[in-house]
Amino acid sequence: MTFESLGLKKELLKAIEEKGYTNPSPIQEKAIPVILEGKDVLASAQTGTGKTAGFTLPILQIISDTKNPKYRPIRALILTPTRELAAQIYDNVREYSKHLNIKSTVIFGGVKPKSQIATLRSGVDVLVATPGRLLDLHQQKALSLKRVDLFILDEADRMLDMGFVRDINKVIEFLPSKRQNLLFSATFSKEIKKLAQGILNNPVLVEAAPENTTAEMVTQKIYRVPKSRKTAMVTQLISDGNWSQVLIFTRTKHGANRLADKLNKKDISAAAIHGNKSQGARTKALKGFKENTIRVLVATDIAARGLDIPLLPHVINYELPNIPEDYVHRIGRTGRAGASGEAISLVSGEEAEYVRNIEKLLKQKLEIVELEGFDLTPTEQPQQNNTSTKKPRKTVASQQGESQKRNFRAKRKPNDSNNNSGSSNRKKTNSKRKPNRGPRRES
Numbered sequence: 001m002t003f004e005s006l007g008l009k010k011e012l013l014k015a016i017e018e019k020g021y022t023n024p025s026p027i028q029e030k031a032i033p034v035i036l037e038g039k040d041v042l043a044s045a046q047t048g049t050g051k052t053a054g055f056t057l058p059i060l061q062i063i064s065d066t067k068n069p070k071y072r073p074i075r076a077l078i079l080t081p082t083r084e085l086a087a088q089i090y091d092n093v094r095e096y097s098k099h100l101n102i103k104s105t106v107i108f109g110g111v112k113p114k115s116q117i118a119t120l121r122s123g124v125d126v127l128v129a130t131p132g133r134l135l136d137l138h139q140q141k142a143l144s145l146k147r148v149d150l151f152i153l154d155e156a157d158r159m160l161d162m163g164f165v166r167d168i169n170k171v172i173e174f175l176p177s178k179r180q181n182l183l184f185s186a187t188f189s190k191e192i193k194k195l196a197q198g199i200l201n202n203p204v205l206v207e208a209a210p211e212n213t214t215a216e217m218v219t220q221k222i223y224r225v226p227k228s229r230k231t232a233m234v235t236q237l238i239s240d241g242n243w244s245q246v247l248i249f250t251r252t253k254h255g256a257n258r259l260a261d262k263l264n265k266k267d268i269s270a271a272a273i274h275g276n277k278s279q280g281a282r283t284k285a286l287k288g289f290k291e292n293t294i295r296v297l298v299a300t301d302i303a304a305r306g307l308d309i310p311l312l313p314h315v316i317n318y319e320l321p322n323i324p325e326d327y328v329h330r331i332g333r334t335g336r337a338g339a340s341g342e343a344i345s346l347v348s349g350e351e352a353e354y355v356r357n358i359e360k361l362l363k364q365k366l367e368i369v370e371l372e373g374f375d376l377t378p379t380e381q382p383q384q385n386n387t388s389t390k391k392p393r394k395t396v397a398s399q400q401g402e403s404q405k406r407n408f409r410a411k412r413k414p415n416d417s418n419n420n421s422g423s424s425n426r427k428k429t430n431s432k433r434k435p436n437r438g439p440r441r442e443s
């Protein structure tokens with residue numbers, strides 16, 4: 001199939017050609033015609049599937065075809081959970097719209113609002129936003145959502161995980177009731193389906209890949225290694241393999257910082273990216289990584305979510321996530337756009353249960369391999385990269401401890417997302433979590 005056959009106009013085809021895309025990806029093939037028909041869409045798609053172009057191209061076409069020549073109200077609102085994702089989507093919107101008379105901008109927290117307000121006042125057709133800053137600027141009357149025709153909720157599952165449900169509902173109150181809605185999510189939990197019911201009108205279901213499957217081109221390996229030897233193993237893997245672009249996941253922000261520091265001391269240039277870093281530091285780290293001036297990006301799950309780093313050859317799980325779906329998201333960073341990739345997990349004895357849960361989700365056994373010549377003898381002083389001793393609620397617990405925790409969580413009353421997920425108390429709880437799962441928020 002070609003982009004022409006999807007009904008896209010020549011200005012968009014030109015931009016697509018300049019991006020170097022030859023054929024639409026499966027999600028683009030399915031979503032673009034349906035969106036162009038004006039239908040609501042519920043799409044199951046992860047980052048890496050080409051979903052951004054899947055919704056951006058048709059909305060640009062709709063806006064361009066129905067533009068009022070006299071004034072420029074916000075016609076499309078794209079809501080995303082993280083600043084990085086917002087910035088990436090905005091880059092895409094700008095690139096795809098460069099041959100059209102369409103203005104766009106992005107707003108997110110962590111930076112001063114002044115220039116964002118000035119740009120909004122000058123008139124934009126497409127707004128990409130994170131919920132908190134959008135609501136702040138709406139309250140300040142720096143923007144109006146009354147003319148929004150297209151509402152796009154991206155990474156809806158992560159939005160819920162991050163406690164944005166109340167913010168989303170508030171935003172919807174400011175939108176006109178007649179509008180086209182597109183909801184993209186990597187996973188489809190009961191909560192997502194409920195959210196979708198409240199937003200979408202007779203949606204067409206579009207799926208890019210079956211839920212919770214890992215990219216076929218990704219080789220997955222497990223190295224069994226004591227906790228105290230993980231940094232040494234990472235260093236050896238990167239040095240011996242002469243890897244130039246590696247994404248490493250840690251479970252905690254603190255662990256990410258420590259690992260980045262240690263790698264830098266070993267002359268492996270590394271930067272940490274997580275929620276405690278300033279927006280400037282996050283952008284700089286990502287830019288350095290993309291431009292190959294930084295070899296290693298050490299990230300937590302939430303910070304890494306949605307990062308668009310094409311053709312990433314190596315992903316390392318320094319620690320396994322306690323939520324098996326996060327493993328799928330993590331290794332989705334590699335083997336993208338048809339390239340093969342390698343996902344390596346360093347697993348200590350305490351993490352055995354996480355392996356079992358991941359294998360259950362994937363319905364597949366992960367291959368255990370050995371690193372030749374690597375000394376697995378634990379060092380006397382265990383390293384603290386996994387900050388288990390500091391933050392017991394968010395650690396890789398012993399199996400006994402983990403089952404105790406599960407029992408404890410099972411006894412707790414489930415949270416009411418409407419009561420606890422607004423921006424003011426976003427940090428306090430994590431709503432709608434399955435009872436046997438650990439905290440999802442960055443620690």
Ligand code: AMP
Nearest residue numbers: 021023024025047048049050051052310
């Ligand atoms: P996304 O899933 O939207 O984050 O996109 C993942 C990556 O795929 C981005 O780097 C896009 O530029 C790229 N991409 C999107 N559509 C295509 C396409 N049709 N052909 C090749 N690459 C694409």
